[in-house]
Amino acid sequence: MIHDIIHIIDQPLKDLVNRSFESGVFPDILKLTKYVPIPKKNGCILLNDLRPIALTSVFCKIFERVIFERITNFLTKYNIMSDSQHAYRTSRSCDTATFNLTNIINAKLSDNRKTCILFLDLSKAFDTVSLNLLIDKIEGYGLRGKISDLLKSYSLNRRQYVEVRDGKGRVIKSSEMKAYNGVPQGSTLGPFCLIFILMIFQLI
Numbered sequence: 001m002i003h004d005i006i007h008i009i010d011q012p013l014k015d016l017v018n019r020s021f022e023s024g025v026f027p028d029i030l031k032l033t034k035y036v037p038i039p040k041k042n043g044c045i046l047l048n049d050l051r052p053i054a055l056t057s058v059f060c061k062i063f064e065r066v067i068f069e070r071i072t073n074f075l076t077k078y079n080i081m082s083d084s085q086h087a088y089r090t091s092r093s094c095d096t097a098t099f100n101l102t103n104i105i106n107a108k109l110s111d112n113r114k115t116c117i118l119f120l121d122l123s124k125a126f127d128t129v130s131l132n133l134l135i136d137k138i139e140g141y142g143l144r145g146k147i148s149d150l151l152k153s154y155s156l157n158r159r160q161y162v163e164v165r166d167g168k169g170r171v172i173k174s175s176e177m178k179a180y181n182g183v184p185q186g187s188t189l190g191p192f193c194l195i196f197i198l199m200i201f202q203l204i
Contacts, residue, residue, distance in 0.1 A: 002058055013059070017066050024149025030060040032176070033160040052162075067154070070147065071194055080141060085197060131155045131180065134195050141195075151195070 002009070020026060037050040072089075075081045081089065086097035101117075108115040135155060138148050162174040 013062065017063060020063065021066075021070075021146060021150060024146040024153060026063065026150055026154040028157060030057050030063060031154075031158045032057070033158065033179070035160060035162045037162065037164060054160075067147075067150065068194070071143065074143065074147075075141075075194070078142065087193075087197070129196060137195055 016027075034055045035052045036055060038053050040049050040051050086092040086094070086100075105115055105117075135152050138151050143151065158179040159176045160179050161176045164172050166172060
């Protein structure tokens with residue numbers, strides 16, 4: 001539907017995004033996330049067998065994409081991103097990361113050198129990292145002024161609820177709760193994904 005009426009709402013939407021940057025305020029109405037539990041396998045009966053899928057507003061994703069692009073341009077301009085980072089970067093992906101890793105391993109093996117690889121699972125850290133810690137890191141990377149205010153506004157006062165269907169297909173919703181920890185979910189281009197990645201590289 002949004003695609004069909006984009007020629008009508010594009011200018012008002014641009015005005016809203018620009019006003020958000022000028023004021024340093026992210027709209028509260030776009031901070032609501034719906035979680036839908038999806039079974040990891042058929043016949044699961046335990047909570048640990050469910051995967052929570054986060055769904056946010058399409059308009060929230062549009063705002064996020066613009067913020068993401070602004071931050072990415074800034075990080076690229078001042079060469080802040082590590083060259084080893086492949087996710088969330090133009091012309092890079094899991095494929096390029098795998099290609100580089102394979103080349104490194106082959107080069108070591110060709111020199112008859114022993115090679116050891118250590119893989120770290122940071123998924124839980126991504127879900128539970130302190131938002132206050134991420135906010136403290138923002139200005140340290142040079143993201144100051146209105147963009148800093150906007151990122152702080154984006155991360156605070158976020159709300160979430162869970163929606164499931166019972167055996168009769170009826171929709172059951174939980175009450176809304178505030179999210180105090182974890183990188184905001186629901187978009188693969190969330191601006192705080194970049195901040196989280198920068199923090200991890202700094203720690204390493």
